[in-house]
Amino acid sequence: MPVLMRARRRDEEHRASTPLELFFDLCFVVAVAQAGRQLAHALAEGHPGHGISGYLMLFFAIWWAWMNFSWFASAYDTDDPLYRVVTLVQMAGVLILAAGVPRAFEHSDFTVIWFGYVVMRLAMVTQWLRAALGSRGAERRTALRYALGVTVCQVGWLGLLLLPKGDVRWVFVVVALLELAVPALAERQRQTSWHPRHIAERYGLFTIIVLGETIAAATVAVQSALDENDELSSLLPIAGGGLLLVFAAYWIYFAVPIHRHLRSNRQSFLWGYGHYLVFGSAAAVGAGIEVAVEESVGKSQLSTFGASACVTVPAALFMLTVWLIHSRHQKRGLAQQLVLPVSSLLVLACTFAGRGAVLASGLVASATVAVGVTLTSRQGTAPAE
Template sequence: MTEQQLRRPRMRARSPHEAHRSATPLELLFDLCFVVAVAQAGARLVHSVAEGSFAAGVGGYVFVFFAIWLAWVNFTWFASAYDTDDVPYRIATFVQMCGVLVLAAGIPRAFDEDDFSIAVAGYVIMRLALVGQWLRAAHGETGAGRTTALRYAGGLVVVQTAWVLLLQLPDSAWSAGFVILAAADLSVPVIAERARRTGWHPHHIAERHGLFTIIVLGETIAAATVAVQSALNESSAADDLVPIVVGGLLVVFSAFWFYFAGPIHEHLHGNREAFRWGYGHYFVLGSAAAIGAGLEVAVEHATHHAHVSVYAAAAAVTIPASIYLFSVWLLHARHFKRTLAQQLVLPGAAVLVAASTAAGRWAVLLAGVVCAVAVAVGLTLERRVRASRPPG
């Protein structure tokens, strides 16, 4: 750490036009903490769906993944604007990491017992550190910038206090309370940045979301590894497991291809676009992580450990894969498509992947083939469009 970093007394906003801005080692370490939380959420979703508790499993996953995603978003967008990488900043980030691990530890209890006390305690730890960061930012700002930072700090305190109070209400109030407070949480940046936009960096933000997408897709690769291990250990089920492995890998590779098809940072011009894009990633990231959980359900069904039908096991993969394809098209791909045929590739693939559920034990393989064909069709259409342009 440089002498300047050790001595820096104030937190100054970084320029949104800074050249060569990229993720820092500290941000990558922060992301690794979320690997634990995402894995916990996926494991509980697998358990619930494999036991036939679809509504409880999906509902719990929606709640818990929202908490994971929002915690990551809160830190990432702040860091894009105010990452000074000095001693106080690093210590505050370490505290937030501790909060993430507490949140992860509380996920099983939230799923199994509808007890969110530990998860909320983890959020209190994260939010206290983040509020301190915003107050420090306010101290280093003046005028509208100071107002924005104070609005962030105040909004986070108010909403987090409401989450703690929600724990004191009867369990019957949790679902409605969650919806209301989730909306309140999402409104904090919208209200705060009316005073002045923070200096988030478009390229940095795009890279950070891309890295987190890779993390959740990595969880899906881990699920495919479980399938391979099961095939080796239970040779009697190999005929059912091989299509799951092949199809699952095709889905993951295609998911990566679709997401990184173009430089999305060029379309993040202001807060209106950025909020829609950033909040939309809840569906991208949540569905990507759910694909991995679905593959594990499909494996458990193939090895006769899941108490669900073959179609339910198939839907555990095909439905989140379909949601992922449509979400990526809506947030990313449509910005780079020039013809109607190009625009229809991903939505059409999403419909076909969902319909492949009817194929039963072959559904995952069929979904993977659909995704791979969609990649090939997209590349062919893009090549034709480029060839049709006049030279120069």
């Protein structure tokens, strides 16, 4: 007989990510890798509009499913057999979704994507219904609102299959907005008992996973180019610049103790939703490096400027978004506040550096870290960058 699912305390000590949560995250690596690979192929073939719009839609599905589970688990993780089984079912849905990414990109066929999402979301509804059974009053109503909201939105995603392909983007926008509204509506009377330190750790771990996938994608791209062209002199600057970008991204993100800022839903919703751009841009940097590699060996339909922009634009977006929703809350003084916004503009300017754009961006990102560390040391504040 499964235990009742009771809410965990927000002030619980030593609250950390569980092995099951880490296993859950690893399944999402597959989906992120598939989305990034398809984005890289579309960009390299000279179809940026199709590639970017498809990537934004598919990455939303990946990010939103991950985020819903992570916040639920922060409040209700009982780690009993039933909880584990339902979570494993969600993981199976992630893998189904990942398998459907190429078909969705190439043929706008969302059947497999939708089915994988059904598996994930119905499992999530089961978790919320179980939480409702173990609670009462306002907490129970919150859980039931979540279950109803997730179900209604999943029905809305049927539009991807039933409506003409030309309406797919409109369906996505409408239902995505409904999805984003569910937590705010469900928690308007009572806030779920998510744990600030646990949530900050969960987002940090997923950031590491996305950055790791970026390194893996770049490594495979360089290896493939070497196998076919042996153009080491043109590949080393891209590989070195890409590595500097990822290292700097890690440093910038983890320089601040963000859990101190996450006091209520007012701060946490904006912070959590903003990570759509943080995660999406970090993964897109890897796709951009792949495109830059292909352009350097003559396999891309994009110009040198276009290939450079595939790296510099998501890198600049990452830096600016991390500052906007994450780092600025721990900054002290105008100088510290300006480091990341100014650096994001400088990274964008690196687009004009030709085939040296990736290396130049990596050097700017490294300088950003150095300047941030220096300012922090002089001002004697908590770590900034």
